[in-house]
Amino acid sequence: MKIRPRPLIAPYLAEVIGTFALVFAGAGSIAVDAASDGAVTGVGIGLSFGLIVMAMIFALGHVSGCHINPAVTVGFWATRRISTQRAAAYILAQLTGAVLAGLAIVVIVGDAGEAGASAPRIGGADAALLSEVILTFFLVFVVFAVATDYRAQGSMAALAIGGYVGMAATGWGPIANASMNPARTFGPAVAGNVWDAHWVYWVGPIAGGLLAALVYDLLRDVREAEERG
Numbered sequence: 001m002k003i004r005p006r007p008l009i010a011p012y013l014a015e016v017i018g019t020f021a022l023v024f025a026g027a028g029s030i031a032v033d034a035a036s037d038g039a040v041t042g043v044g045i046g047l048s049f050g051l052i053v054m055a056m057i058f059a060l061g062h063v064s065g066c067h068i069n070p071a072v073t074v075g076f077w078a079t080r081r082i083s084t085q086r087a088a089a090y091i092l093a094q095l096t097g098a099v100l101a102g103l104a105i106v107v108i109v110g111d112a113g114e115a116g117a118s119a120p121r122i123g124g125a126d127a128a129l130l131s132e133v134i135l136t137f138f139l140v141f142v143v144f145a146v147a148t149d150y151r152a153q154g155s156m157a158a159l160a161i162g163g164y165v166g167m168a169a170t171g172w173g174p175i176a177n178a179s180m181n182p183a184r185t186f187g188p189a190v191a192g193n194v195w196d197a198h199w200v201y202w203v204g205p206i207a208g209g210l211l212a213a214l215v216y217d218l219l220r221d222v223r224e225a226e227e228r229g
Contacts, residue, residue: 011064011086012093018056018068019097020104023187025052026169027116028105030177034113043170050166057158065147069181070094071205075140075213081148091183098187106191115192118177118185118201125197128176132204133211135168136180140212148216180205 029048033040040048053068060066067073070091077087105115120128142164146157165180172178179185185201188194 012089014060014064014066015068015090015093016097016100018060018064018066019094019183019187020101021056021097022049022052022068022181023098023101023116023184024104025049027102027184027188028109030116031105031109031113035109042173045173046166046168046170049169050162050164052162053165054158054162057161061147061157064090068094068097068183069205069209070183071136071181071209072140072143074206075144075209078210079213079217094183095186098183099190100187102187102189102191105188111192114194115188117188117192117194118179119194119196120176120200122175125200128197128200129204131172131175132179132200133208135172135178136205136208137212137215139164139168139180140209141216144213144216176200180208182206 026045026049029040029045033045056068057066065076067076067090073082073087073090073094076082077084082090102115109115139161142160143157146160168178168180177185179201182202182205185198189198
């Protein structure tokens with residue numbers, strides 16, 4: 001049986017599809033919760049985010065790495081795991097998928113929940129920024145640990161990452177929606193025209209993601225040096 005070569009567009013299409021699924025399921029659950037007077041609940045929203053991330057990693061991880069998050073892509077780029085051109089194309093694909101999902105949410109649910117848009121809730125922009133930095137730090141730290149380190153259990157990456165996202169969305173969602181992902185915020189912002197402190201959801205996740213990538217690489221280099229020594 002002859003195996004066809006993978007089309008060059010495949011990784012970028014995978015990022016569009018994966019980010020669409022993330023926003024449609026996660027942010028969409030926020031909109032559905034608002035439209036149904038709380039039928040989904042905060043726990044249901046957290047599970048929606050965590051489970052869709054887990055499913056997309058299993059489905060698309062072998063195609064594109066399933067970044068579905070500019071903060072993850074920037075971390076890979078900063079540690080030279082991905083070229084500048086590929087990183088830029090990934091981020092464009094992620095934003096495209098997010099906007100399409102945001103529009104789909106509005107078409108189906110209307111303006112309930114502002115299409116699941118992210119905005120500071122408790123403590124204002126300062127609390128939102130700090131929470132986004134910290135939450136994204138640990139998200140990207142987990143991604144690097146299970147997806148880039150040969151000593152970690154790669155086959156369990158989807159469970160570890162999806163589990164973390166579910167925890168963060170459930171426990172910290174009331175502060176500022178626990179976005180941890182500029183694309184996840186950008187898509188619903190476009191669809192729902194909600195731009196409250198939008199800069200927070202770019203600066204916070206990218207800063208946290210960069211810090212996590214650099215810290216994990218430092219820890220890995222130290223451990224590898226000890227193993228060689």
